[in-house]
Amino acid sequence: MLQANQAQIMLQLQDKMNAKVNPEWLVTRSPFLRAVVIEGAEAIEHHGWKWWKKQDCDLAQLQMELVDIWHFILSELLLQAEGEHQQAQAAIFADIDQQSVQFDGQDYHFSELELLQKLELLIGLAAAKRCSIGLFSALLVDCQMSWVELYQQYVSKNVLNFFRQDNGYKQGTYRKTWDGREDNEHLVELMTQLDASADSFQDDLYQALHQRYAVSK
CATH class of the missing domain: 1.10.8 (Helicase, Ruva Protein; domain 3)
Structure with missing residues (x-):
């Protein structure tokens, strides 16, 4: 399970990285969830989705895409918290154990979804300007990653x-x-x-x- 000090360190590093790219990043309010949409699609590519040909899942690169997605989720949480790290950290732990999400009038239970379906749901939520830490946690399990990893x-x-x-x-x-x-x-x-x-x-x-x-x- 993710530890509070690890969440704090990652939020600090993300804030520092964003500030290096643009010192006024909190004012600029870049579309971080749009980036989640794109990275989610790249994760689907690394997994393989074409039913008409043989494809092998590149697990290492799929895991790396999840890391990229996490960068943008952290950025979005910091943006929503107006740069307040403790508030962003609280948002992580308030949602991390959720097992389902409601989207477009439908309840999605993560345990009932395959990996590609979870990635599609992640993309859909991000396109609707939403994110789910519980869904991300379920994706980690499917991609054989722990929060420590x-x-x-x-x-x-x-x-x-x-x-x-x-x-x-x-x-x-x-x-x-x-x-x-x-x-x-x-x-x-x-x-x-x-x-x-x-x-x-x-x-x-x-x-x-x-x-x-x-x-x-």
Whole structure:
């Protein structure tokens, strides 16, 4: 289960990341739930949905999409809370154990839905400017992730986001694909080579990304 200190750290990191991209992000009020729609569709692609051909589920990338989605959910919660971390944290824990949601006049019980149906519901809610932490928690279970693993991967992806910004992501000069693979794939590989519980994990991962990016083509 997600711990209060982990939720607090993630909210702090997300606030810091958003402020790095745009110091006035709370005033700008970017459409974070629109991003959830897009990332949800990408998660469906990584899972595979085409019934007319054989497809294999890329679980590692599917998990990474959930981490991306969590970034935008945290941002939306902070936006709704006007930047108040404690209020956003309370919203997480008020909803995290919910087992169903009502949408478009229908009750959806998460235990009755398959993974793709949960992703479709996530997208539908986000398009309607809503999010459900209980639904997200159910998606974690389907994708074989615990909240602890989400926390570790979130911190890793946060490092990647800072790395992107430091290397020209906003200016359009950053190369997202290195040596024929996207940076997300490099991140997954490097994460397995480092100790995620170490105090220096964030710095170690940043330096590993920097070294690989510097010599890449």
